[in-house]
Amino acid sequence: xxxxxxxxxxxxxxxxxxxxxxxxxxxxxxxxxxxxxxxxxxxxxxxxxxxxxxxxxxxxxxxxxxxxxxxxxxxxxxxxxxxxxxxxxxxxxxxxxxxxxxxxxxxxxxxxxxxxxxxxxxxxxxxxxxxxxxxxxxxxxxxxxxxxxxxxxxxxxxxxxxxxxxxxxxxxxxxxxxxxxxxxxxxxxxxxxxxxxxxxxxxxxxxxxxxxxxxxxxxxxxxxxxxxxxxxxxxxxxxxxxxxxxxxxxxxxxxxxxxxxxxxxxxxxxxxxxxxxxxxxxxxxxxxxxxxxxxxxxxxxxxxxxxxxxxxxxxxxxxxxxxxxxxxxxxxx
Amino acid sequence: xxxxxxxxxxxxxxxxxxxxxxxxxxxxxxxxxxxxxxxxxxxxxxxxxxxxxxxxxxxxxxxxxxxxxxxxxxxxxxxxxxxxxxxxxxxxxxxxxxxxxxxxxxxxxxxxxxxxxxxxxxxxxxxxxxxxxxxxxxxxxxxxxxxxxxxxxxxxxxxxxxxxxxxxxxxxxxxxxxxxxxxxxxxxxxxxxxxxxxxxxxxxxxxxxxxxxxxxxxxxxxxxxxxxxxxxxxxxxxxxxxxxxxxxxxxxxxxxxxxxxxxxxxxxxxxxxxxxxxxxxxxxxxxxxxxxxxxxxxxxxxxxxxxxxxxxxxxxxxxxxxxxxxxxxxxxx
Numbered sequence: 001x002x003x004x005x006x007x008x009x010x011x012x013x014x015x016x017x018x019x020x021x022x023x024x025x026x027x028x029x030x031x032x033x034x035x036x037x038x039x040x041x042x043x044x045x046x047x048x049x050x051x052x053x054x055x056x057x058x059x060x061x062x063x064x065x066x067x068x069x070x071x072x073x074x075x076x077x078x079x080x081x082x083x084x085x086x087x088x089x090x091x092x093x094x095x096x097x098x099x100x101x102x103x104x105x106x107x108x109x110x111x112x113x114x115x116x117x118x119x120x121x122x123x124x125x126x127x128x129x130x131x132x133x134x135x136x137x138x139x140x141x142x143x144x145x146x147x148x149x150x151x152x153x154x155x156x157x158x159x160x161x162x163x164x165x166x167x168x169x170x171x172x173x174x175x176x177x178x179x180x181x182x183x184x185x186x187x188x189x190x191x192x193x194x195x196x197x198x199x200x201x202x203x204x205x206x207x208x209x210x211x212x213x214x215x216x217x218x219x220x221x222x223x224x225x226x227x228x229x230x231x232x233x234x235x236x237x238x239x240x241x242x243x244x245x246x247x248x249x250x251x252x253x254x255x256x257x258x259x260x261x262x263x264x265x266x267x268x269x270x271x272x273x274x275x276x277x278x279x280x281x282x283x284x285x286x287x288x289x290x291x292x293x294x295x296x297x298x299x300x301x302x303x304x305x306x307x308x309x310x311x312x313x314x315x316x317x318x319x320x321x322x323x324x325x326x327x328x329x330x331x332x333x
Numbered sequence: 334x335x336x337x338x339x340x341x342x343x344x345x346x347x348x349x350x351x352x353x354x355x356x357x358x359x360x361x362x363x364x365x366x367x368x369x370x371x372x373x374x375x376x377x378x379x380x381x382x383x384x385x386x387x388x389x390x391x392x393x394x395x396x397x398x399x400x401x402x403x404x405x406x407x408x409x410x411x412x413x414x415x416x417x418x419x420x421x422x423x424x425x426x427x428x429x430x431x432x433x434x435x436x437x438x439x440x441x442x443x444x445x446x447x448x449x450x451x452x453x454x455x456x457x458x459x460x461x462x463x464x465x466x467x468x469x470x471x472x473x474x475x476x477x478x479x480x481x482x483x484x485x486x487x488x489x490x491x492x493x494x495x496x497x498x499x500x501x502x503x504x505x506x507x508x509x510x511x512x513x514x515x516x517x518x519x520x521x522x523x524x525x526x527x528x529x530x531x532x533x534x535x536x537x538x539x540x541x542x543x544x545x546x547x548x549x550x551x552x553x554x555x556x557x558x559x560x561x562x563x564x565x566x567x568x569x570x571x572x573x574x575x576x577x578x579x580x581x582x583x584x585x586x587x588x589x590x591x592x593x594x595x596x597x598x599x600x601x602x603x604x605x606x607x608x609x610x611x612x613x614x615x616x617x618x619x620x621x622x623x624x625x626x627x628x629x630x631x632x633x634x635x636x637x638x639x640x641x642x643x644x645x646x647x648x649x650x651x652x653x654x655x656x657x658x659x660x661x662x663x664x665x666x
Contacts, residue, residue, distance in 0.1 A: 050475070050476065050479070053488060053489070053490035053491065053492075053495075054489055054490065054491065056491075061491055064492075073490055073492040073493035073494065073495050074495045074496075076490075076492040076493075077488070077490035077491075077492050077495055080490075080491070080492070102472075102476055102479070104470070104472060104476045104477075104479035104480045104483060105476075105479050107447075107479075107480070107483045108479050108480070108482040108483035108488045108495070108497060109488065109495055110447055110448075110451065110483075110495070110497075110498070111444040111445070111447040111448045111451070112444070113447075114440075114443055114444040114446075114447050115443075115444045118443065118444070134476075136470070136471060136472050136506075137437070137469070138469060138506060139435075139437060139469050140534065140535065140536040141536065142383070143383065143435055143437045143438075143467075144437075146383075146435070146437035146438055146440075146441050147437045147440070147441070149441040150437060150440045150441035150443075155386060155410070155441045155442065156386070156387055157386035157387060157406060157409075157410035157413075158386065158387065158389075158394055158410075158413070159386075159397075159406040159409040159410050159413070160406035160409075161406065162386075162406050162407045162410055162441070162442055162443070163407075164441060164443075165443070173469075173471060173506050173508055174508075174542065175506055175507075175508040175531060175534075175542055175543065176531075176534050176536055176538050176539065176542075176543075177536065177537075177538025177539055177540065177541030177542055177543070178538050178541050179536055179537055179538035180536060180538050181538075198508060198509075201473065201508075201509050202473065203473040203474065203509055203510065203512055203513060204510075204512055205509050205510025205511050205512035205513050205514075206509065206510055207510065208510030208511050208556075208560065209507065209508055209509075209510055209553065209556065209557070210508065210509075210510070212547055212548075212553070212556065213547065213548040214545055214546065214547055214548060215545075215546040215547060215548055215550075217548075220542065220545070220553065223542065223545065224542070227541065
């Protein structure tokens with residue numbers, strides 16, 4: 001039976017180092033910070049934010065129209081996107097433990113889009129939520145270090161230190177191999193942040209490369225899982241969870257147990273719930289290391305709930321987020 | 334013997350659709366546009382731009398200091414980065430056919446960094462150069478479409494259409510499989526732009542995943558090469574070159590011939606020349622489909638030439654770019 005929750009949302013201030021501003025205020029490893037926050041918020045739900053300017057909540061358009069008379073389309077669209085994200089966060093924050101902004105959705109609006117992303121990160125932190133930047137970056141070592149600065153760290157310049165986005169974690173692409181992941185691990189660990197490495201994604205095309213069989217008999221994704229475990233072990237906190245997690249699509253529940261065996265300490269970020277067909281009920285194996293061992297991520301399933309159920313977008317989103325939260329929490333009781 | 338070149342740099346206006354503003358002015362497929370520009374500029378050199386704010390050319394710092402009194406560090410650093418890129422482009426444009434800005438280097442400066450990237454793209458186009466955004470993006474289909482809008486296309490919004498960065502091509506990561514590449518191909522093809530898919534990168538870690546042997550005997554990178562050929566064939570222009578190219582590190586010349594056999598129509602983008610140890614002389618196989626079949630990319634090798642050779646950064650950079658241009662041009666005579 002699900003316990004009733006405290007009336008007030010848990011705030012950043014109430015959890016030591018739960019959500020980051022920059023570096024200095026963060027204490028503990030990412031795995032431990034996450035485990036604490038999952039316990040106190042009684043939620044494993046990650047709100048995916050991938051705002052399409054053509055499909056924003058009506059209230060966001062109104063707010064942006066009112067505020068932005070003669071700005072260029074990019075600036076006006078970015079304001080509307082930020083307003084939309086704020087409405088969605090306010091509607092669902094109590095049901096969630098983190099937000100996962102999809103960087104592409106902001107980046108396509110250029111510099112104003114990046115500012116909207118920064119505003120969204122700040123608001124999520126104010127609401128006591130962790131921020132997982134869904135960036136899927138991956139590059140050679142020098143460049144990987146730059147991306148780590150952009151999302152998790154900061155950049156020294158002759159004009160002073162430039163803070164990065166301040167995300168608590170980010171998704172990374174391991175195709176370039178171990179040396180391309182190490183700068184991300186280094187920066188994340190220095191700042192108490194985390195990574196989610198793509199291991200088995202939620203789309204049908206995951207079969208093309210990730211599920212190819214290697215000469216040794218295992219799949220490419222098994223190899224990726226071993227890499228995640230290798231680089232993550234030394235970042236394991238008292239919670240038993242590492243600061244290097246894995247993206248494992250909720251659309252392939254059949255792979256969960258095998259991947260969990262290879263990555264006993266990794267937090268699984270499980271996208272693909274709802275719109276892509278994944279079902280929370282099939283994800284039990286993800287939670288073997290504890291309640292914070294799996295994060296249930298839904299984007300359109302929550303934000304577009306009113307398109308299926310009708311009614312007010314905020315009410316429908318809150319109801320769907322609550323439903324997912326209770327399903328996952330009960331599954332891991 | 335290398336022919337002497339025309340005195341004036343070839344400009345955008347002189348090559349129909351050589352470098353893009355947005356969509357409407359571009360004619361021809363990316364492969365054909367590239368082949369024309371390589372012929373007219375007599376260059377296969379791509380100038381990599383990955384500015385580190387702590388290692389800019391001294392003139393750029395001076396320019397930024399003078400222009401930016403009380404701006405925040407990010408805005409001042411972004412101005413310095415843009416000034417640096419402008420100096421490097423002005424020094425070397427005549428020797429090059431394209432620039433390849435490394436998106437991470439700009440992104441770590443936030444919204445002002447994105448503006449500096451846009452300024453750099455605009456300047457490169459003014460100088461008659463193509464722009465290859467080194468973004469290495471890859472994501473599920475909806476998100477891939479957003480990244481394609483960000484770099485190659487534009488985004489419809491209720492406030493008007495928001496133009497993307499206006500790059501002529503971008504690098505993409507194929508780990509998520511065919512359905513994750515298709516939105517990039519669609520947008521690129523609509524706008525006469527191109528893609529470079531990661532097949533075999535220039536870093537040592539490429540061995541970890543890309544060079545793993547599959548059950549069928551071939552390497553993962555061979556599989557990636559087949560995917561590139563499949564999605565690229567229908568985008569082949571009169572030049573015989575496709576709009577879907579491949580990133581093949583110059584540090585692994587031993588793999589070039591085999592990969593060329595699997596991708597007879599792809600333009601090879603060959604990073605890793607210079608600082609990473611790649612040598613132009615070993616890249617002949619890349620150029621089998623013609624002079625525009627291979628693009629020789631160097632970043633620190635050109636921009637940091639003065640650190641090895643001494644003297645003025647602009648003179649040293651121009652000399653190194655010229656050396657690479659002549660080496661490659663002669664190799665493909």
